[in-house]
Amino acid sequence: MIIDGKAIAQEVRAEVKTRSAAFFERTGRRAGLAVVLIGEDPASLVYVRNKMTACEEVGINSETYRLPQAASQAEADALVSALACDPSVDGILVQLPLPAHLDAQEILARIPPEKDVDGFSAYSMGNLTLGLPASVACTPSGVMELLQRSGVTVRGKHAVVLGRSNIVGKPMALLLLAADATVTICHSKTTDLKSLCCTADILVAAVGKPRFVTADMVKEGAAVIDVGINRVDGKLCGDVKYAEAEPIVEAITPVPGGVGSVTTSVLVGHVVEAAMRKANA
Ligand code: NDP
Numbered sequence: 001m002i003i004d005g006k007a008i009a010q011e012v013r014a015e016v017k018t019r020s021a022a023f024f025e026r027t028g029r030r031a032g033l034a035v036v037l038i039g040e041d042p043a044s045l046v047y048v049r050n051k052m053t054a055c056e057e058v059g060i061n062s063e064t065y066r067l068p069q070a071a072s073q074a075e076a077d078a079l080v081s082a083l084a085c086d087p088s089v090d091g092i093l094v095q096l097p098l099p100a101h102l103d104a105q106e107i108l109a110r111i112p113p114e115k116d117v118d119g120f121s122a123y124s125m126g127n128l129t130l131g132l133p134a135s136v137a138c139t140p141s142g143v144m145e146l147l148q149r150s151g152v153t154v155r156g157k158h159a160v161v162l163g164r165s166n167i168v169g170k171p172m173a174l175l176l177l178a179a180d181a182t183v184t185i186c187h188s189k190t191t192d193l194k195s196l197c198c199t200a201d202i203l204v205a206a207v208g209k210p211r212f213v214t215a216d217m218v219k220e221g222a223a224v225i226d227v228g229i230n231r232v233d234g235k236l237c238g239d240v241k242y243a244e245a246e247p248i249v250e251a252i253t254p255v256p257g258g259v260g261s262v263t264t265s266v267l268v269g270h271v272v273e274a275a276m277r278k279a280n281a
């Protein structure tokens with residue numbers, strides 16, 4: 001089975017649109033997302049544009065607040081603090097990566113938990129770790145949507161997560177654990193990576209290295225989720241050698257058209273949920 005991220009993204013987005021319309025009907029206002037964009041990172045500009053388009057599609061008011069590359073910590077902190085107090089803002093997203101001179105955690109800490117639609121703050125990550133209600137990062141949430149909506153059973157399975165970043169690997173592992181998988185997290189210092197991967201019923205690749213996962217790292221009948229987005233010779237590819245792995249596995253996500261497609265739909269869902277919780281709608 002090739003997991004169709006685009007189709008699932010459309011499905012999720014249609015559901016969010018319905019909830020967004022219901023929110024408008026009940027409260028007379030639209031849910032609001034504030035996006036903070038600092039600097040000129042070309043990939044970030046594209047991601048932010050896609051997020052704004054998705055908001056428009058589902059009936060969310062979105063506004064991008066831009067600061068120059070050289071913005072100071074105080075300016076960035078002040079902007080996020082002001083958005084935190086703005087009643088028209090239900091969700092705040094600080095587009096990462098930030099310029100190197102800025103302390104990202106310091107800025108993220110200013111997002112109140114109820115507006116943290118990206119789930120990157122220490123508070124949200126802490127709650128996720130404790131199994132308490134939490135905002136969860138959109139990419140790992142999207143992976144769980146893909147698994148659930150494609151009928152891949154997680155409970156009791158051995159899931160191997162390649163990568164331990166704060167935005168993908170760690171929250172991914174925690175979500176799989178919460179869904180009753182037995183989870184192994186691998187990283188650049190893991191020894192015998194290949195044999196660990198070969199025991200995975202569910203293999204999530206979030207390494208950021210093109211075609212890193214080869215056929216001899218994949219168990220027959222596994223579900224392989226490729227989070228990687230890499231550009232090689234101007235073309236997008238994932239962290240998995242798709243052509244090699246696809247004939248062996250039970251289910252796999254392509255790149256493009258897999259995880260990346262669903263992330264933005266999950267984000268707009270988080271914004272509407274945050275607005276509903278705030279309004280008790
Ligand atoms: P990071 O670079 O932050 O993390 C990469 C992880 O992979 C690290 O934990 C690193 O280990 C590990 N790693 C690197 N090399 C190896 C190796 N040889 N063997 C085992 N592990 C290794 O990346 P992100 O988590 O931010 O992103 C991962 C990928 O996902 C990227 O391609 C990114 O573009 C993509 N992405 C996709 C999104 C989507 O919506 N589809 C959203 C976000 C990211 P260590 O910690 O030891 O350094």
